[in-house]
Amino acid sequence: MDVEQTALPGIGLRHEFTTQSGRRIGIVSHRSGRRDLVIYDKSDPDQACEAVKLNDEEADALCELLGAPRIVQRLNELHRQVEGLVSVQLPISEGGPYAGRPMGDTQMRSRTGSSIVAVARDGGVVASPGPDFVFAAGDVVVVVGTPEGTSAAADILAAG
Secondary structure, three states, rough: OOEEEEEEOOOEEEEEEOOOOEEEEEEEEOOOOOOOEEEEEEOOOOOEEEEEEEOOOHHHHHHHHHHHHHHHHEEEHHHHHOOOOEEEEEOOOOOOOOOOOOOHHHHHHHHHHOOEEEEEEEEEEEEEEOOOOOOOOEEEHHHHHHHHHHHHHHHHHHHH
């Protein structure tokens, strides 16, 4: 799929693509941080028929809803392509060593060679959480790496 990027001087960036059914969809990322989801008229792809303004929370929710199934699908594709790569889902337990602490405290990548690629929380998914992301009891952490690395990751999240 081709995604076109267009600079909008004084506004920000526009990314657009055409769906398989022929609909043109765009995202305008304003310098202010606001994002607009734009759906173009099917008969006139230069004419917007709907624009929805999204604040940061709404844009994040939309990304999570659209991204969660794709993350799992991409991980499954990687497993088929890369021999020796595994992913595991590890819980953050109540009273566990990392409940209420930022992800960066685990030093997961440097200690195990594995990467935390997502965290499932309350029916949603946080894709590619940063080191400041704070774990909560009940989170399920998705870790990708070698069997040895993901086993070490499980030990770290369980025992510290």
